[in-house]
Amino acid sequence: MKQICLILLNLQIIACCGPAKYLNDGECCSMCPPGTRVFKHCTRNVDATCKCCTDGEYTEQPNSFEKCLSCKVCDHELGLQVQYACTYTDNTICGPREGYFCIDRYCHMGRKHKTCPPGEGVKEKGTQFEDTVCEGCPEGTYSNNDSSTHTCEKWTVCEEIKQKQVTLGTARTDTVCEEEKSRTVVIIAAVIVPVLLIIAGPVLLYLCKKKGKQSKSIDIKHRRAEMGQSPQPADQPLLEKTGCSREKTENSNKDQTAGSSVQIVTADAAYYSETSDSGMGGSKFTWN
Template sequence: MCAPGNHVYWHCTADTSTTCVPCPASTYTDEPNGLIKCFSCTVCDTVQHLKVKKACTRFADTICEPQEGFHCIKPNKDSCVLALEHTECKPGQFIKQKGTAFTDTTCADCTDGTYSNGSLMACLQHSTCETMGFIEIKAGTTSSDAECQKVTSVENIKHNALTKVAVTHYDKQLRMMNRNGRISWTYFDKPVLTEGHLGLTVGFPGETEQEGQRWWGFYKLYDMSTTFMRFLFLLFVLRPFGKACGPSEYKSALGECCPMCNVGSVVHSECRGDLSTTCKPCTPGTFISEPNGLHNCFTCRNCVESRGLYIQSKCTTMQDTICDVLDGYHCIDYSVSQCSHAQKHSVCKSGQETKTPGTKTSDTVCVDCPHGFYSLSGLNCTKWTDCSARNEIETEHGSSVKDVTCTPKGRQRYGLTFPIVLTILSCIILYLAPQSTSKYMQDSYHPVEETNPMNTAPPIHNICEEQVVSQESVTSPTGNLV
């Protein structure tokens, strides 16, 4: 057979082996084979929402994967043949599980009291208008938030201190001024109202436009002095231009005090007259963590591992990503009370010890070993070895990075020296004794000639010399055994 990446050029015969050649471009074989042609490489069809994950080679086919936003519905081994677009969650649903290359998006319905436009990873709680000092003008649904409107002291006075008077005449000027049914304080100098008084105008529901007239409700202040009218004028007309908005309001581009948007949402359209602020939720990857009057959410921060950080808490529409410092690192730069850059702890060198281990907020503190101590790894300083306490001698001094070197003392071989000395003394005695005896015998007796000189004993001094030599041969010149 031919090896993977090749095909048969000539089949074998009785006398010749199979001849193989490499697969041409855009073809492949991925197993040993006897094919005369290689397989054509698969094309990742964009119409089927596919893209190339791994290009074709002589030894393996193309591997296709779904395009972004699609998931595979017809896999083939490690590749994909057909992909389908991820399901989009509907308003009133949230994304329970994001779609992947091989799984579809999972949606779930929002519960009562929450809402989602279909793009959120979690449903948001409806705004509670009362707690923000507003009134609810439209109840929230599973797909939209409750709509709130600010309560002004103008409306309170309208119900308590004003008397409503209905008139049947058509006033074009007032109609144009209030064509949107907008509540406003305005100053009139007309016969209908006493000069110097303030009037509150509001569009009346249920007008009879068939008669060509429009009913308007006029609210007239009765029995109020000019002084009190000026006070109201300053209070309700000039105050918005000279005083800051309330704690739950922001100043719009037109100078009106508009209700702020809740956490997790920003302004879609600003308030205007009776129309309250319209808010929109932050998109994934953005957040807003406080009530606000902003038009754009903040981008979620990234916890970069190369900067010594990891994600402790993922970003939501109501809270930014919380990063923490990796083990073995300490923070060197902070941004908005969070660490933005961390550095690896210092490693103590040889000859030093760790005085204080590093933490997430501080680096390792190293100190040099004092004299008489050493450290190999930079963790702890160890005292030099006392050679004398071990009955050894110091042959090499220590330093801050190494211990002293001790060597055992040479042993005194008294047991071997004594026999040598005793042997030498014995030989001297044996050597001198025959001479004195021979002299004594010569004085007492006549010499007799030996008939067998070959049996004559060797001289005693030669024997002693041999014994001494034999004893010395087992010892070294230094007194040690060889």
């Protein structure tokens, strides 16, 4: 309002004194150029003196101001930022912050751009004076985020990346793919596994039989130990196995008459006979 009044005052002065002049105490003084102000008004003999504006001040037109105008401040809290900084001859120009748009042509305040939810994409991005325009993702596309800049993206085509499809995409999700098993690996496995079984089969069978024999031998030894019998060496004479000896047999036969036969039955049901031969003076052992 103050600026409007000053402008109207200047117009009245110009009408009285002519272009680029202003009236002061009956004297027509020369106006100060843009970027300056009146430091001293003119007198009858001396024209007006001007002084430059300081930082944060400006004058855009020839004027008779005693003070320069203050530069405009762009309020960050109102969604504004400086688009063009103030100079001595131009006022500040404000614009919307990143992600905001101006609600009027003079950009007195900014508003944040609308975001498109999952399932919708940006049809038209927001500008300095227009809000975002959203649209639902059409068939074959999706959007899985809340954004004011992202458009709907196409579903992944699994065949193009040499994978197979697991789940078809939706308006909110992409198609799910997975890698197919290599045919070469399958073929190699089909050949190698049977070969390994053929080679390993006989070896495993031999080891199983050997383990069975060892287990049986150990079981027999345990049974003999439980019955109080001690294992007999394989090369021990049968005479010792029955518990008999030649010396014992000879002693037991001293009281027997000549030509008599004595039978001794052992624990193993083995027996032998001894026949005295008076002609030979000795004994003959016969195992039955």
